[in-house]
Amino acid sequence: MKNKPDDRTDNIDRIQYNIDRTILNCELADExxxxxxxxxxxxxxxxxxxxxxxxxxxMRCEIRDEALDKEKGYK
Incomplete structure (x- = not known):
């Protein structure tokens, strides 16, 4: 059985989507x-x-880490 290669190309977008949804949920809860x-x-x-x-x-720390890793060329 072969392992899938580590594809992190969309991590920043995925994390940002989760941040946006979490902020929206906070606002809705406040209402x-x-x-x-x-x-x-x-x-x-x-x-x-x-x-x-x-x-x-x-999530903000994670997105920062992902951005730094992307700059380094994904370890």
């Missing part, structure tokens, strides 16, 4: 928080947005 009176729902959405912000930080 829901503003509209709802349910305290449990508000807390759940706030907690989820906190996790999203942590993920955004990690």
């Amino acid at each position: 829901m928080i503003a509209k709802t009176d349910d305290s449990k729902m508000k807390q759940a959405l706030e907690d989820k947005n906190e996790r999203r912000l942590e993920s955004l930080q990690a």
